[in-house]
Each structure stands twice: as C-alpha cells, then as structure tokens.
Amino acid sequence: MKKVIYFGNKTSGFQSTKTTLETLEPLLSEIVDIKSYSHKKNKLLRLLHMITGFLRNAYTADYIIIDVYSSTALRYAEIIGYLSRVFNKNYILVLHGGNLPKVYGKLEQRINRLFNGARHIVAPSHYLKSFFESKGFTVQLIPNVIQLEQYPYLKRDKVRPKILALRGFKPTYNPMMTVKAVEILKKRRIFPELRLLANSDEEHYGEVLNYIKDNKLQDCITVLPKQDKLIWIQESKNFDIMVSNPLIDNTPVSLLEGMALGMCVITTNVGGVPFLVKDNEEVLYVESNDSMGLADRISEVVADNILASGLSARGRKKAEEYDWQNVKNKWIKVFS
Structure with missing residues (x-):
C-alpha cells in the first residue's frame, strides 16, 4: 500500500x-x-x-x-x-x-x-x-465527496416556506441577503421560517442579530450555533428549502448535501456553481446580492408543486454522482 x-x-x-x-x-x-x-x-x-x-x-x-x-x-x-x-x-x-x-x-x-x-x-x-x-x-x-448513506432522501412533492441556511455569517456567505429575503416574504404574508446556523465569532454575527431584532423578525428567524453534521441532517427533515448565497464559491459541498437530502436548493450563480448544477433542473439560481430575487424564487418553488418535485428528484440524482x-x-x- x-x-x-x-x-x-x-x-x-x-x-x-x-x-x-x-x-x-x-x-x-x-x-x-x-x-x-x-x-x-x-x-x-x-x-x-x-x-x-x-x-x-x-x-x-x-x-x-x-x-x-x-x-x-x-x-x-x-x-x-x-x-x-x-x-x-x-x-x-x-x-x-x-x-x-x-x-x-x-x-x-x-x-x-x-x-x-x-x-x-x-x-x-x-x-x-x-x-x-x-x-x-x-x-x-x-x-468533492459525500457519503450518500449519511443523507436519507426525503422527496419534497410539496414545499413549505421552511428554509435552512448552513453557511454561517462570514462576509463571503452574505447572510444579510437571506435575512432580507425572509423579511420580504413576511411582508407578502407567506409566513416563512428560517433557521440560520452560525457561530458567534463570525464577522456578521452581531449585524445579523441586530437586524433581526430591529425589524421584528424573531418570529420567523432562528439563529443556532453550527451543529455536528448528524444533528443538522436529522433536523433537515423539518425544512424543505436550502438557501446558499455566497459572493464567490467553487464546489460547495453543502449544495450536494441539500440535494442528497431531497431539499429544494436555491443558490447564487457565482464562481463554480454554474459548472456544478443546472438552473431550474437541479437547483434554482438567483443573482448575487439580490434579496428580492431570492424571495421570488422561494415564492416560486412554494407555489409550484411540479417544480418542487422535479428539483427534489433531480437534485438527489445529481448528488449520487459525488458518492x-x-x-x-x-x-x-x-x-x-
């Protein structure tokens, strides 16, 4: 050897x-x-x-x-x-x-x-x-590799506005884009639920928490410390949408993980993302730093069961290539 x-x-x-x-x-x-x-x-x-x-x-x-x-x-x-x-x-x-x-x-x-x-x-x-x-x-x-057996597939045939974001509050991951999108959805009376995973030492932590408080978003946004993978995978069955909106990226494993679990993934079309996944087939794209566009895409997948079902099935199939x-x-x- x-x-x-x-x-x-x-x-x-x-x-x-x-x-x-x-x-x-x-x-x-x-x-x-x-x-x-x-x-x-x-x-x-x-x-x-x-x-x-x-x-x-x-x-x-x-x-x-x-x-x-x-x-x-x-x-x-x-x-x-x-x-x-x-x-x-x-x-x-x-x-x-x-x-x-x-x-x-x-x-x-x-x-x-x-x-x-x-x-x-x-x-x-x-x-x-x-x-x-x-x-x-x-x-x-x-x-990049995922071990597919760690990700139990749950088909999403009908999507609720229950959103999970894993990437954290570092500048590259642009967390305020997600928070502002959820604020827009709340004003549209779509009643979203967002869970953000982030650690308190990350650069935008205070800014995000202050924005949530100042704009009275505590009823629809929860911030938790980053969790062991087995924990958030278990919790993921309570969410239907994964959001990832970095300013720059290469081959984000978190997208593959979300697709492997059957979640409908929405991502900014930056860096290597367009080389990795296809818009409207395996994921939904949104332009970088476009909170309104992100809110629109979330609304779209919540309203369209055929779109949601297709994203969930094709996303899992794509993730299998990385096992x-x-x-x-x-x-x-x-x-x-």
Whole structure:
C-alpha cells in the first residue's frame, strides 16, 4: 500500500465544519496508508506542525498531497511544495476556493512555481479545471465527496416556506441577503421560517442579530450555533428549502448535501456553481446580492408543486454522482 502525507487544514475542532481533508482522509485510508497535518488552531503553530510532519515522514512517503487555498493558507502550500521539490518527492495539489483564479492574476509567478513542480493537479470543479487548463496546466477533475448513506432522501412533492441556511455569517456567505429575503416574504404574508446556523465569532454575527431584532423578525428567524453534521441532517427533515448565497464559491459541498437530502436548493450563480448544477433542473439560481430575487424564487418553488418535485428528484440524482463509491477509482488512478 502506497504511503501518503496529506497537508491542509483540519479545523473542525474549532470551526464546526469538516474540511475536505477531514472528509477525504478516512476514505483514502481504504486505498493508501495516510497521515495528515495539521489540526493546530494558531496559524504559525499549524505551519510549524506541517513542516515537522514533513521532515519526519517525507523520506518514506510515495506521495505528498497539498491543499491549495486562495487565502493566506496558500503560503502553507507554497512551503510544503518547496520542501517536496527539495526532497524530490512527488506532490499532488488539490485546488480549493472559487477565488483562486482572481488570486492567480495577482500571484502568477508564485503559483506557477508551485504548479509546475506538481506531479498531479486535482480540481473538484470544471470551473477551476477549465481556468487553469487555459493557463497551460494539466488538471484532473476529481469532485468533492459525500457519503450518500449519511443523507436519507426525503422527496419534497410539496414545499413549505421552511428554509435552512448552513453557511454561517462570514462576509463571503452574505447572510444579510437571506435575512432580507425572509423579511420580504413576511411582508407578502407567506409566513416563512428560517433557521440560520452560525457561530458567534463570525464577522456578521452581531449585524445579523441586530437586524433581526430591529425589524421584528424573531418570529420567523432562528439563529443556532453550527451543529455536528448528524444533528443538522436529522433536523433537515423539518425544512424543505436550502438557501446558499455566497459572493464567490467553487464546489460547495453543502449544495450536494441539500440535494442528497431531497431539499429544494436555491443558490447564487457565482464562481463554480454554474459548472456544478443546472438552473431550474437541479437547483434554482438567483443573482448575487439580490434579496428580492431570492424571495421570488422561494415564492416560486412554494407555489409550484411540479417544480418542487422535479428539483427534489433531480437534485438527489445529481448528488449520487459525488458518492465516494463513484469517486474512489479516480483517486486510485492518481496514486497508480
């Protein structure tokens, strides 16, 4: 069995949501002997932990996997990539973040150096694959993974205005768009019920709660801390619509999770989303930062049982493409 070291962020211990690394590691352990870094919260300690892990294990590793993000975590990838080149180790880059094309425009030389040394470059979306192939790189498409058995399918033949939003209150996820859409629905006397999952340390937390209070929306909006996946999956049967309206995105796993559960998903058509799902077939699109448009789409799916039933069925079928059993062979091919 090949030996692999996977470098990325293992942050669910303090951010509630599992990263790609944390999802993939136990699955990849079926086909390779894998170790991973790092779970450290402090960014400097995380980097030191990665470097130490590399120096301890690189000699015996067949492959190094490196997550590449568009944020400050890009520096981790550059350093581990540099060490891999110094030690003549094969490394695989796994691209994340809908903002990577924009970052490439600013840091082209640095990213070229990292990418040119890679044995394989893996993208989870056609969006990132097509962009970096246009820059001359060979990129393999391996989608993000869900374990379908964790998501019990509930067909939605008739949709209530009961809405779930998982992404939280960071600026990228634009939570005020969702809140204002629900305010519009309330004024239309559609009587929505929105549940938002977010942690109190996220940037827009205070703003959102103040807006809810100032506009007397407490009767239709509930804010809860981010929950373990098994908890919110169990709770999801009480909701029919999942809303996701980020300003930029790549291949959001939460959309796949909502579709796997049979929910009717409404999403902004940003970044890699149009490469992932089809409007009016698997999800409903709305323009970025358009609360009125979001309210209209919610009203539309609540009023149209045929639309709701079709979205629920086709969404589940789409999610099945991302099950581990369908993705595993792509990883086996990379390691072989």
